Amino acid sequence: MQTYGVIGAIVVLGLLGLLGAFALNKALTITYSTPDKLKTYESGVDPVGEGWAQVHIRYYLFAYLYVIFAVDAVYLFPWATVFASVGVASLIEMFVFLAFVTVGLLYAYRKGVLSWT
Template sequence: MSEGYGVVAAILVLGLGGLIGAFALNRALTITYPTAEKLKTYESGVDPVGEGWAQVHIRYYLYAYLYVIFAVDAIYLFPWAGVFAAVGVSSLIEMFVFLAFVTVGLLYAYRKGVLSWT
């Protein structure tokens, strides 16, 4: 039984050794000449102007949250549709319960005005 743990420990030691070795080799072979121009912030070809602080409206976070909800919905719905014939009617009922929860969430978001662009 302990032989299995020895193999796992050896793999962990070899993996960590390889990782540390790769970082050390990178550090040894890298040539850097830091200058003021190289250390300057650069974004999309435009020199930074003003503060780094910008407020974002909460609505955009809500859109992102709704996208995640429907992406997760699609992740569950499409594979289920592919194997529906094999799993039977009980899975159909479970999927309708799942879709009911998603629909209630969408209706709630609609009634709160989250889905309006104005």
């Protein structure tokens, strides 16, 4: 139980330090609220019109392609480093995974997303 007490004391001291830092920041910060500071501002452009805009479906397909390649890299590189120790079952599973990735790429190709390459 003594070890848990030490851990609890460290957690409490850490939280007190965090809250103290936030309180010190709040106490030392000087703010002047003006209408210009309270206005919404994003990417260097003043807001005009409504805050809702339609996005072309092509951008969702680009995101889909990114996910395909990111997931592919996340699983293939570590798998390739330990391939010798995991066996034949892992090889079969990786081919199933690559089949799914290929289906995703074929879908993107048929939708015309890859026409810019």
